[in-house]
Amino acid sequence: MIRKLILVGCVVAFGSQAFGHGDLRSRADKHAPAGLMGDHVHEPGEWMVEYRYMNMYMDGNRAGTRRLSDAESIAFGATSDPVTNRGASPSSMTHEMHMLHVMRGMTDDITLYTMIMLPSITMDHIRGPMNPAGAGSYFTTHNSGFGDTTIGALLRLYSDADDDLILNLGGSLPTADIFRTTREPTGGMMEQPLPYPMRLGSGTFNARPGITWKRYFDHGSFGTQFQTDLPIGRNYRDYSVGDEFRLNTWYSHVLTDHFSTSLRIENLWRTNYGGADPISPDALISTNVESFRGGYTLNLGVGAAALLNGHLLNVEIVPMLHQDLNGIQLETDWSIVASWSKSF
Template sequence: MLLRLIVGYCVIGVFASAAVAGPGSRRSLADKHAPAGIMGDHLHEPGKWMVEYKYMNMFMEDNRIGENTISDSSALGTSTPVGPPGPGITTDGITTNRAATPTQMTMEMHMAHVMYGATDDITLYTMAMLPNISMDHTRADFTDFTTSNSGFGDMAFGALLRLYSDDCQDWILNLGCSVPTGDIFETTSIPTGSPTAFPYPMRLGSGTFNMRPGITFKRYYDWYSWGMQFQTDLPIGHNYRGYRVGEEYRFNSWNSILLTDNLSVSMRGEHLWRTAFDGKDPEANGTMISTNVEQFRGGYWYSLGFGAQYLWGSHYFNAEIVPTIAQEVDGVQLETDYAIIASWSRTF
């Protein structure tokens, strides 16, 4: 399926390139960067720096099994198969949420991003992340409680390599990685009254070194541009708590339209595939709550992003609202509703 999508977009790009004459270099206009939810899509000239602050807020509400939303009362004490539901599967599998069920989650992310043009064809980057996560729960007696966690997340490093460029198109290889600076050992005394490890979605990092290879293609025309990107997040080994987070595969495509030289609007489609965790944290009790079931971390999500970009001298403003259009999760999980992403950057 993924291969068909990539080939399809490449074919569209070839025909579009043949149909419209290239306008020459125009990477200085408002659509010079991809929409706000995309990283690693552009390079900088040798000796040039870019600093960026990026903010993301993702909101999740209601539980889901596969493609179906379920009520809080149905989520409590749910017996669910390991992996996505299928024909003939009824109630075999894991009984979870005996103590409580999550009902809502908000994840804020503050990101500080620095890029440096090392050569004409290589740009280096690093990113520090500060997540702030809050999750609401309800118990079997329908009393509520909230847990929160915040701090320093995993840091990202990498290099962007120009594979090919001409006046109106770019191929860029992303050789990125992350290091396990995010906390996975913090505990909370809510609701048990004694220190308990946070459930998996509330931990601030992966606990492993992760490889993040990716590739980006961009094509510019007189009054619009389009691009596509395939990006991965691949953990290496298991962390000291005995598990490995799931692999992620993202395929994005977008179109941007210039309203003026300094203002553009964009639409982006994102496919996200995530696999289940491997291994198990001995402190994670999946029978008590579904967020501690390792097999219930994978699934597929499709989102649409609607954005705008504004260029003011050396300052660049980029924003998107990204509703989730379709999702099929493994087991019992909170469903993703939308994300808001905004950034400011400056080159010098």
């Protein structure tokens, strides 16, 4: 009788563990917080379609860690190296991105993906002392269209009942238009190229390798991800965007199988641009200066996810905690990311 009870107990425990393995990866926290990608694979033949929206808001300039007013930003440019903001200084920017993300499982451990991006960028400025339209007045420029296209493969290097280790072999294709002009800065008097932050892509093939480790618990999941974005060579305008390195750590807490919340810490490092666009003078505006593009940012992500009849809704608000920027740049105040995805 005792042997039978032990045997039955072992079968129940084994069955419960097997059910738990599958169940842990089918809850609302099955994906990372909305601001991250490349953290999961799909079964062979399974597709996933996702629409993702991102809005990043930047208000005011920062030199190193010091916040500057519009007037201080123009004054800073008079003594910086190189001298800049003689034509104008940026004052705020909104960067929106619409993304269509498609994934397909090829084997148990390999998933392919692609992403089409549609950025929309609006920047407000104050005119500087050498602007022919008059110092102190404001103007706005806008740019939108197709961005660079992302492609890649996710390789599951290790998996057990609670853990996944996934390698991201990704990259981007230079499908965006990186050179457009405007007459807004000078009130219609002169044509000028849009500065670097307003361009829709990098203009180069970029390598984007990354790696993610996730661990599932009964009441949540923990993960860490290191992701890079590395331009290869220079584009046809004779410059390359800076290298980018992101280290993210997060915890998702499961309130029910269909609803979870998350906290995420992001460390972001960017290097300065290489080369220079030949007709984007440094003196006109600080967003033309290649050595004013790098720096460090610390972000906090607060998110939630809901799994409803196979539809995953994921949202995250990301305020900036700390920034230390090279030269003078617009500071990032916050961003919001929201997505809908469905596997079939």
